[in-house]
């Protein structure tokens with residue numbers, strides 16, 4: 001895939017299978033995002049989100065830092081030749097980046113390439129937050145969200161209660177343990193919170209669930225280090241379809257509105273954005 005046909009993603013299977021570096025138009029970055037995929041061979045994740053867009057696949061392509069660096073350089077050069085600004089370089093791909101043994105060296109290498117060729121681009125890590133449960137990874141992320149790397153950590157927080165967390169994220173890791181690590185991290189470090197708003201098995205998040213999520217998010221944001229909360233809807237196919245379904249725009253607005261109200265009550269100035 002090259003810059004010219006970097007488009008809105010219809011299906012991650014076609015985008016990321018076998019690819020380590022891929023340009024894409026990102027609705028959340030509002031421009032060209034260069035994805036780094038640590039898992040070109042198959043999905044690896046410790047969550048099983050019911051809306052996950054990664055379809056099952058398997059091949060023999062292994063991640064290579066050398067290929068990542070050359071792919072990144074080539075893609076940035078191509079964008080530059082077309083005067084297309086690179087909005088971000090984003091670690092996401094087919095699973096949770098922080099559980100890959102390649103994560104730390106790959107992020108540092110991408111940071112060097114960014115500094116050399118695309119200093120205006122953000123370096124983003126999209127994570128389900130479980131890396132924060134490991135002290136070595138917590139310390140690493142704490143280091144790289146600060147200068148000189150200044151990476152942006154986007155952390156998933158889809159639920160305010162263990163019940164909805166189990167329903168939507170299908171993860172065996174304890175909810176309080178995981179959210180406790182997110183609170184600990186955000187106490188002293190910048191991050192962005194991302195929340196998927198959709199129905200699961202025909203059920204929308206209840207009023208109680210939305211209130212619990214708003215209260216939890218406000219607690220996480222209270223120290224003043226959450227730059228933004230992104231509330232987004234289900235926009236692409238999932239191998240679990242039809243378990244999760246998109247909800248109307250008004251429902252996303254209600255959820256974001258509940259959070260804004262909780263923020264106002266607590267005197268929190270973090271912005272809330274909606275992505276349908």
Ligand code: SF4
Pocket residue numbers: 045046047048049051052053054094095096128156
């Ligand atoms: S954390 Fe991301 S990759 Fe993992 S299951 Fe959820 S949506 Fe898929």
